[in-house]
Amino acid sequence: MSADRPPVAVVGGGSIGVAWALVFARAGHEVAIFDVAAGRRGAVPGELRERLDELVAHGLLADPEPVASRVRVAQTLALAVRGAAHVQECVVESEEVKRALFAELDGLAEPRAVLASSSSMMPVSRFAADLPGRGRCLVVHPGNPPYLLPVAELVPAEFTTEDTVARTRALLEGAGMVPVLVRHEVEGFVFNRLQGALLREAYRLVRDGVASAADVDRVVSHGLGRRWAVIGPFATADLNTRGGLERHAEVMGPAYLRMGAEVGEREEWTPELVGEVAASVHERLRPEDWAASVLRRDRALMRVVAADPEL
Ligand SMILES: NC(=O)c1ccc[n+]([C@@H]2O[C@H](COP(=O)([O-])OP(=O)(O)OC[C@H]3O[C@@H](n4cnc5c(N)ncnc54)[C@H](O)[C@@H]3O)[C@@H](O)[C@H]2O)c1
Numbered sequence: 001m002s003a004d005r006p007p008v009a010v011v012g013g014g015s016i017g018v019a020w021a022l023v024f025a026r027a028g029h030e031v032a033i034f035d036v037a038a039g040r041r042g043a044v045p046g047e048l049r050e051r052l053d054e055l056v057a058h059g060l061l062a063d064p065e066p067v068a069s070r071v072r073v074a075q076t077l078a079l080a081v082r083g084a085a086h087v088q089e090c091v092v093e094s095e096e097v098k099r100a101l102f103a104e105l106d107g108l109a110e111p112r113a114v115l116a117s118s119s120s121m122m123p124v125s126r127f128a129a130d131l132p133g134r135g136r137c138l139v140v141h142p143g144n145p146p147y148l149l150p151v152a153e154l155v156p157a158e159f160t161t162e163d164t165v166a167r168t169r170a171l172l173e174g175a176g177m178v179p180v181l182v183r184h185e186v187e188g189f190v191f192n193r194l195q196g197a198l199l200r201e202a203y204r205l206v207r208d209g210v211a212s213a214a215d216v217d218r219v220v221s222h223g224l225g226r227r228w229a230v231i232g233p234f235a236t237a238d239l240n241t242r243g244g245l246e247r248h249a250e251v252m253g254p255a256y257l258r259m260g261a262e263v264g265e266r267e268e269w270t271p272e273l274v275g276e277v278a279a280s281v282h283e284r285l286r287p288e289d290w291a292a293s294v295l296r297r298d299r300a301l302m303r304v305v306a307a308d309p310e311l
Contacts, residue, residue: 004174005029009080009109011101012090013040013073016118018047019145020088025070026061026147027175032072034080036091041073055147081109086171088140089117099127106133114168116140120192123185125157135161139182140168141189146177153189155182194233204263230300238281239294245281249274 005028010021013035021031021044035041048071052064061067074080081087087109091097098117105115106128115137117124128137138156143149152172156165165181172179182189188196202216211219227236234245241248253269260267285293 002028006085006171007032007083009034009074009084009087009113010090011035011077011080011087011105012092012118013037013044014090014092016142016144016146017088017090018044018051019147020090020118020142021071022048022051022067022145022147023142023175023177024088025067028070029175030070030072032074032080032082032084034074034077041075044073045071051145051147077104078108081105081113084110084113086114086116086168089115089119093120093122095122095127098122102128102131102137106131106137109133112136114138114164114171116168118142121188123155123157123187125159125185129157129159134159136164138164138168139189140172140179141191142177143191150176150178151191152177152179153182153191154179155185155189157185226304227297227301229304231297234277234281235285235297238278238285239290239297242290244287244290245278246274 007030008024010017010024010031010033013021013033017033017035021033025031033044035044045068049064049068052061052067055061056064087105089098089101089105091101098119102115102117109115113136115128115133117127117137117139118141119139120141122139124137124139128134131137134157138154138160141153141155143151146152154165154168154172169179169181180190186193198220202213202220205211205216206213231239237248237252238245241251249269253274257266257268
């Protein structure tokens with residue numbers, strides 16, 4: 001065991017549990033995984049192996065053996081968390097189940113172990129607020145699957161210690177993840193709030209007969225989503241408009257405001273808010289380099305298309 005690759009426990013051996021086990025084992029951590037269902041405990045090694053073989057087939061992993069050998073299935077929760085510096089909870093999205101499990105984990109885990117929940121929507125204060133060890137609890141929300149989508153949302157509660165956040169960030173960065181900090185607890189965090197905004201509109205468009213569900217999916221997979229593979233929505237607005245993000249807000253903002261008003265939203269993009277976002281975008285994409293940035297985006301898109309012409 002190396003000090004910067006301490007043992008990790010994964011609790012819950014479903015889709016996300018197996019995927020987190022792969023992430024940590026790929027980075028060199030010994031991983032113990034536990035699931036309450038004996039059937040799942042039996043299925044984990046085979047599923048892990050299938051996922052590793054897929055990565056090898058796609059040139060994303062050289063040798064699956066060392067990764068597979070670092071993952072062991074534990075027969076009890078106590079055995080899984082023994083010696084682990086980080087516990088990644090991946091059980092069903094149920095407040096009751098997570099509350100009971102976190103109480104158990106707080107008693108069983110090593111005193112300095114971080115207790116991280118993969119919760120998609122629920123902040124940790126909903127189920128760990130009363131624990132003696134609540135300071136070491138937070139949400140670490142992955143995309144699915146985390147070994148292909150490296151972003152991980154760190155969502156501390158008010159009671160989570162700074163040391164917990166710092167140690168979790170370091171562990172995730174060491175495992176090749178891209179942690180982002182959600183500064184205060186909101187349901188759905190950032191990932192699922194963005195996803196939710198798009199899904200709500202997608203359902204409305206289908207309901208109102210504007211487009212078929214298949215065509216809505218096509219607009220994202222062959223359009224918006226392909227571009228989002230290389231830049232985010234703010235950078236997109238900046239690079240799609242001569243004059244950058246501020247000009248985009250000026251020209252397009254009123255139409256977006258009207259679209260919002262149609263569904264009862266009255267969220268104006270004030271000059272202060274646009275200015276704050278523009279300042280961040282322009283740190284990454286300098287206005288004087290706008291044309292070069294557009295070219296860089298297009299080249300990145302070309303690499304995406306060239307990597308998979310069937311996209
Ligand atoms: N699937 C996704 O796209 C996704 C993405 C990010 C986060 N998440 C979150 O990750 C968590 C797990 O989701 P999933 O999709 O892997 O679910 P899943 O249903 O595939 O797996 C959950 C597993 O937890 C086990 N389990 C239930 N109670 C347990 C307990 N007390 N102790 C140990 N194991 C227990 C179940 O037997 C099951 O195998 C949820 O909170 C979910 O919201 C899911």
